Amino acid sequence: LVRRDGCGRLAVDVVLFTVRAGPLCDALRVLLVHEKNPTGLDRWVLPGVLVHADETFAEAARRSLAEKAGIDAATWYLDQLATYGEPARDSRGRVASIAHVALVRSDDIHLRPGNDVQATEWCSIQRLEEKVLAFDHLEMIRAGIKRIRNKLRYSWVAFQLLDERFTLAQLRQVYAAILDPSLLRLSSGNFKKA
Secondary structure: OOOOOOOOEEEEEEEEEEEOOOOHHHOEEEEEEEEOOOOOOOOEEOOEEEOOOOOOHHHHHHHHHHHHHOOOOOOOOEEEEEEEOOOOOOOOOOEEEEEEEEEOOOOOOOOOOOOOEEEEEEEEHHHHHHOOEOOOHHHHHHHHHHHHHHHHHHOOHHHHHOOOOOOHHHHHHHHHHHOOHHHHHOOHHHHHHO
């Protein structure tokens, strides 16, 4: 991954969240891929790719979702999260990553692992400790959770997780899964105020 001139490479990684049906404690999930690793390491990663010279970071992020999980993210909400550039973050060489965060309603998405991927999974954020995550991807996920929780308080990003037509109860379920389960106990009037 390091060029002959000693300079590093630039990558993007995508922290893609969804809310799934089931127990509220397991509802908020993140997409992880299990890549084929020639060294035999068993680890999970966020979907990511090296950036091509002729593409934007957002284009590379969308390409990573297509190549790693078979997802067409052409029209999705996508936000730059942070840059991760510690010199030793990738054991294969010097790679800096521009992390992106995204939200998607995943009911109709069928994950298809790419050529270099063994498996894809919507992993509950409550079960991340059970996974061996590569690089600094756990740090990226934690930063992504914080960003989404903050944005939920002042923007309409929650609508990315709902059908075009939805009920107030469905919206409250999304807010409860991401922010605070106690929101389910609020009356409809108090929830609207909140």
